[in-house]
Amino acid sequence: MTAARQVFVALVVALLLVVATVAALQYRTLHVTRARLAAVAPSAVDVGFAQFMSLHHQQAVVMAQLMRDDESSAVANLAQSIIGAQLLELGEMRGWLRLWNKPFFPESRAMSWMLLGDDPPSQALAQYLLDCEASPTGMPGLATDQQLNRLRSLQGLARSRLFLELMLAHHEGGIPMARFAAKNARIHAVRRVASNIVLEQTKEVAGIRVMLHAIRLVPSSD
Amino acid sequence: MKSTAGMAVLAVAMLALGGCGGADSGPTTPVGSGGAVPKAVCGPGSNPESGMQGRVSSEDHASGRAAEGYTCNTELVGAYTTSNAIGTVGGFKVERYIDAQGNECAYYDSTLLYPTNALDAEAGVNVMDMTDPANPQLVTRLLTPAMLTPHESLVVSQEAGVLAAVTGNPAFYPGIVDVYDISEDCRSPQLRSSALVGNLGHESGLAPDGRTFYSANPGSPTLVAVDITQPLFPRQLWTGPYYSHGLSISNDGNRAYVAAGDGKGFMILDVSEIQARVDDPQVYEIANITWPNMTIPQNAIPFTRDGKSYVLEIDEYSASEADGGVAAHGDVVGAGRIIDITDETNPVIVSDLRLDVHEPENRAEIAGDPGAFLPIQGYAGHYCNIPTRVNPEIAACSMIVSGLRIFDIRDPARPKEIAYFNAPVNPRITPIFEASNWAMSSPAFAPERKEIWYTDGYSGFYVVRLTNDVW
Numbered sequence: 137m138t139a140a141r142q143v144f145v146a147l148v149v150a151l152l153l154v155v156a157t158v159a160a161l162q163y164r165t166l167h168v169t170r171a172r173l174a175a176v177a178p179s180a181v182d183v184g185f186a187q188f189m190s191l192h193h194q195q196a197v198v199m200a201q202l203m204r205d206d207e208s209s210a211v212a213n214l215a216q217s218i219i220g221a222q223l224l225e226l227g228e229m230r231g232w233l234r235l236w237n238k239p240f241f242p243e244s245r246a247m248s249w250m251l252l253g254d255d256p257p258s259q260a261l262a263q264y265l266l267d268c269e270a271s272p273t274g275m276p277g278l279a280t281d282q283q284l285n286r287l288r289s290l291q292g293l294a295r296s297r298l299f300l301e302l303m304l305a306h307h308e309g310g311i312p313m314a315r316f317a318a319k320n321a322r323i324h325a326v327r328r329v330a331s332n333i334v335l336e337q338t339k340e341v342a343g344i345r346v347m348l349h350a351i352r353l354v355p356s357s358d
Numbered sequence: 359m360k361s362t363a364g365m366a367v368l369a370v371a372m373l374a375l376g377g378c379g380g381a382d383s384g385p386t387t388p389v390g391s392g393g394a395v396p397k398a399v400c401g402p403g404s405n406p407e408s409g410m411q412g413r414v415s416s417e418d419h420a421s422g423r424a425a426e427g428y429t430c431n432t433e434l435v436g437a438y439t440t441s442n443a444i445g446t447v448g449g450f451k452v453e454r455y456i457d458a459q460g461n462e463c464a465y466y467d468s469t470l471l472y473p474t475n476a477l478d479a480e481a482g483v484n485v486m487d488m489t490d491p492a493n494p495q496l497v498t499r500l501l502t503p504a505m506l507t508p509h510e511s512l513v514v515s516q517e518a519g520v521l522a523a524v525t526g527n528p529a530f531y532p533g534i535v536d537v538y539d540i541s542e543d544c545r546s547p548q549l550r551s552s553a554l555v556g557n558l559g560h561e562s563g564l565a566p567d568g569r570t571f572y573s574a575n576p577g578s579p580t581l582v583a584v585d586i587t588q589p590l591f592p593r594q595l596w597t598g599p600y601y602s603h604g605l606s607i608s609n610d611g612n613r614a615y616v617a618a619g620d621g622k623g624f625m626i627l628d629v630s631e632i633q634a635r636v637d638d639p640q641v642y643e644i645a646n647i648t649w650p651n652m653t654i655p656q657n658a659i660p661f662t663r664d665g666k667s668y669v670l671e672i673d674e675y676s677a678s679e680a681d682g683g684v685a686a687h688g689d690v691v692g693a694g695r696i697i698d699i700t701d702e703t704n705p706v707i708v709s710d711l712r713l714d715v716h717e718p719e720n721r722a723e724i725a726g727d728p729g730a731f732l733p734i735q736g737y738a739g740h741y742c743n744i745p746t747r748v749n750p751e752i753a754a755c756s757m758i759v760s761g762l763r764i765f766d767i768r769d770p771a772r773p774k775e776i777a778y779f780n781a782p783v784n785p786r787i788t789p790i791f792e793a794s795n796w797a798m799s800s801p802a803f804a805p806e807r808k809e810i811w812y813t814d815g816y817s818g819f820y821v822v823r824l825t826n827d828v829w
Binding site: 210213217315318319324327328330331332334335338339342343345346347349350353 | 444445446471472473474476477507527531577675677678679682683684685686732733734788790791
């Protein structure tokens with residue numbers, strides 16, 4: 137083989153290698169892009185959490201709005217705090233759902249998305265899902281229309297007390313859902329919001345329990 | 359020529375493959391040393407833990423051991439406590455101030471969450487006369503809006519004799535900033551203003567000269583600098599898009615050391631234009647750093663040691679994953695760390711302040727202990743403080759269920775535990791909270807008497823002395 141032919145062959149081989157490398161790079165870029173898209177694509181847990189927690193938050197905001205002018209400043213402050221925090225979270229969740237082209241609220245009451253965790257359902261989770269099925273509102277702690285109407289009809293301490301009882305049940309019913317999503321949602325931002333809900337509502341549950349204890353010490357007039 | 363051609367092919371191929379590999383950059387975040395610090399060696403007079411470092415087990419509660427409390431190179435000097443609290447009666451900050459006449463005072467917020475102190479006949483910020491540390495005397499309560507619910511924002515300027523806070527709670531409260539003058543008689547703080555200048559409150563910072571109060575919120579990008587040079591007329595100087603939990607201001611007022619929200623970790627801000635009162639001040643981000651076991655950065659305090667600059671940073675609570683938000687007894691515990699900021703553009707973590715109860719491999723064993731599973735309590739860190747910003751010998755940290763822990767930080771790269779005080783656990787009369795300790799406060803120091811003052815949300819205010827010459 138002549139020297140010129142050797143150089144020609146080497147150049148052809150080099151060219152083929154470059155082409156192959158460029159193709160490999162493009163394939164890799166495609167792979168990375170797909171992986172990145174997959175990382176921000178919601179799982180059924182992300183969507184389920186955003187939809188069901190939106191529903192849950194919406195009722196909390198409605199309840200809290202009824203109490204903004206409560207005679208008890210502690211209850212009014214709590215209500216204002218719930219409105220502020222949950223409207224912000226509701227906005228985040230609706231933003232995700234809009235981007236994902238999903239409805240703001242679930243189309244059925246089925247909580248089956250909570251069966252899609254990394255681990256088999258614990259006894260507590262299984263019980264929570266049974267409670268969801270048994271609940272007239274689809275989620276334990278979600279107030280019924282009758283309860284909300286009763287809240288609207290009461291006044292004074294009785295109104296404060298019913299609000300605190302309803303909100304305590306509401307938070308305690310929502311925290312397991314948030315805890316599940318904090319662990320099992322695919323998207324980091326969803327896990328962050330879910331864990332923040334756990335933190336925020338755990339603190340509020342502590343405050344509500346103390347306020348209820350204080351109200352129960354007051355002789356009832358009803 | 360054959361070899362030349364071969365080399366050319368190899369070179370082209372390596373160039374291409376090198377470019378391919380170059381797309382993968384390695385971690386840029388330095389990693390702390392990891393692992394718990396060495397356990398304290400407890401001298402005479404101690405009543406130490408018998409098991410895992412920092413643990414108060416169910417067995418200790420059942421046997422009555424937890425009711426004795428745990429001491430290691432510490433002794434209780436005095437206290438102002440509620441023995442069977444219904445709610446929470448200690449808060450997040452303890453401050454010490456000695457006024458122009460020599461009166462010595464302590465200030466502490468009396469709840470972890472307003473109004474969970476009301477049923478225990480506590481409210482606002484307690485002003486304690488510390489003339490006799492063995493017998494702290496409550497002289498008055500500050501009950502203005504921010505003092506009723508300061509959350510984590512109570513702060514004092516030693517230089518100016520100013521006490522300030524902003525109304526805060528875990529989410530949103532309107533940011534009313536209260537400013538008091540404590541310089542003349544610390545026992546009788548004089549309200550100078552209570553104004554809506556703090557946007558959304560939660561935590562805070564105060565320039566050491568007492569002229570600039572920072573109202574901070576980790577959940578909203580609304581860091582605010584408030585000019586309190588004329589305490590009667592506070593005014594906003596600047597509002598910036600920073601998620602800030604606690605922040606400490608450098609001695610010259612030109613740097614803010616921020617325990618940042620939104621996944622930023624620890625952040626250094628150039629706030630010199632605010633300090634200099636430049637019109638339309640601009641703030642510049644100098645650096646930030648995160649760490650693999652980051653939970654929620656709480657506060658970062660600057661200090662120097664042998665000419666090098668550091669911050670002591672502490673994370674609150676635990677998480678299921680790094681930067682994943684709070685969890686119930688999560689495996690990831692941020693706890694404390696020392697960060698070298700000698701080159702402020704390149705912060706480097708040099709050591710961790712952690713106990714055995716914070717280590718992932720121990721979490722399952724202690725999950726059933728009282729208080730461990732509540733996300734807002736648990737075996738985790740909350741606040742640290744140091745007695746001086748120049749060559750501090752110790753750091754004291756409130757580590758919630760594990761109580762007050764004291765570390766020797768003379769060698770910042772190799773901190774070690776030297777003492778602890780975990781208060782006696784009395785039963786709860788009402789079943790609102792589980793009976794277990796809740797040490798959440800930034801401690802204060804009386805170095806001349808080797809005292810550390812702190813509060814436990816569960817029981818109140820404690821004066822603890824370090825013994826056996828460990829400090």
